[in-house]
Amino acid sequence: MQRSWMVIAGAVVLALVLVGGGYWWLHHASKKTVAAGSHPHLIGMLGDNATELDNTAPDQDKLCEASLARGLSFGALPPGASLASSEAKAGEREGHYTCDAQGADGKYTLSIDLTCPNSDAKTCFTLDSVRREDGTVTYQIEQL
Numbered sequence: 001m002q003r004s005w006m007v008i009a010g011a012v013v014l015a016l017v018l019v020g021g022g023y024w025w026l027h028h029a030s031k032k033t034v035a036a037g038s039h040p041h042l043i044g045m046l047g048d049n050a051t052e053l054d055n056t057a058p059d060q061d062k063l064c065e066a067s068l069a070r071g072l073s074f075g076a077l078p079p080g081a082s083l084a085s086s087e088a089k090a091g092e093r094e095g096h097y098t099c100d101a102q103g104a105d106g107k108y109t110l111s112i113d114l115t116c117p118n119s120d121a122k123t124c125f126t127l128d129s130v131r132r133e134d135g136t137v138t139y140q141i142e143q144l
Contacts, residue, residue: 057114057125063088064099067110067127071101076130076139078103088112096128107133 058066064086071077084100084107091097095115101108109131116124130139 057123060088061086063097063112064110066125067099067112068101070127071108071110071130071139074127074130074139076127077101077108078105080104081108108138109133 057063064083067088068077068081068083072079072081081101081103084102088097088099091111095113097112097114099110099112101110111128111131113126113128114124126141127139128141129137131137
């Protein structure tokens, strides 16, 4: 009789562990699905849905404006974010620039790449990354 109670108690404990583990696994998997869907997954130089026109460098005075628009469309910046300055600052490497933006939750730095790998055209336009002022990356293009 005592052995049957131990078997029943063991079965109940096992059932609770399986139900709790299943709930955690499903809840955790759904978070990944939502997070993965919130930012685009770019592949190659132009990405899945980008066209060559989308990736042609704008005039220098429109670089930050175009980068902000791209960051907003990618979901890398919060809705309503605006430019802190319309002037693009030259980066450490040639063809790389940064722009500053301000959102309701803080400051952001947009990194832009105007180089065209394997080409001398130098007409490319890529939003490389978006970082919060604390260093958190909200968007970064996949490197090949």
